[in-house]
Amino acid sequence: MAKQADEYFGKKTRDLGGVFIHERRRVAPGLFTDIDREYRAKFLKANHFTKRDMSYHLYHLWDNPDFRKFRLNPIRRVWQAPGEVLEHALRPHLGMEYAFLTRLSLTKSLMVLVGAWYSAYYFMYSSGEWSREGGLRTFMSKPITLPTNPSYPKKDPKWERETADYSSMGFNKDKVAAQLEPSAPLRW
Numbered sequence: 001m002a003k004q005a006d007e008y009f010g011k012k013t014r015d016l017g018g019v020f021i022h023e024r025r026r027v028a029p030g031l032f033t034d035i036d037r038e039y040r041a042k043f044l045k046a047n048h049f050t051k052r053d054m055s056y057h058l059y060h061l062w063d064n065p066d067f068r069k070f071r072l073n074p075i076r077r078v079w080q081a082p083g084e085v086l087e088h089a090l091r092p093h094l095g096m097e098y099a100f101l102t103r104l105s106l107t108k109s110l111m112v113l114v115g116a117w118y119s120a121y122y123f124m125y126s127s128g129e130w131s132r133e134g135g136l137r138t139f140m141s142k143p144i145t146l147p148t149n150p151s152y153p154k155k156d157p158k159w160e161r162e163t164a165d166y167s168s169m170g171f172n173k174d175k176v177a178a179q180l181e182p183s184a185p186l187r188w
Contacts, residue, residue, distance in 0.1 A: 017043060059096045083107050130171040137169070 019025060020040060026032045052060055061067050068077060083103045090099035122136060142159035149156055164172055171177045 059100060130169040130174070130177065 015021065018036070018039060020032055020036055026036075026040075072080070083106075086106070087099045087103040090102055093099075094102060123138075142156070145152060145154075145156050151157065
């Protein structure tokens, strides 16, 4: 026969409320003494929790400095401090949930904005060209020639390239590159 499930894994438990946790025993004549009353008063005072103490909600947990110290490294705590100040300032006006969501959306939007600025700067000023190593190499395909184009059945001369233009990275149009001479002879 299978063993029944036990909440305490077969060990004895101690009832901190004592014998007098039930009201019927407390009102029995001569059973509930002054010592028991004193113990019961201490027990009730120790078990008096506020609504916030009873809450295991994520917002209340993150407000606890010990929980944050245990969960986050110091750099991350410093990084998140401005957002925390903003969230705590918004809580009386928006409530806990909407203050958190406002902080989250605002900080993520700022991250996306900084990423977009960095990408735009990189595309504009760090493009791959012959004079520098690195940078983003972008290649453009020529567009299709549509019937509205004046040179429709033939190729558009505006987009035609020479063989030397392919993957030149601006070398053939640069003034400095035109002055460069090879160090080895071209003909043997």
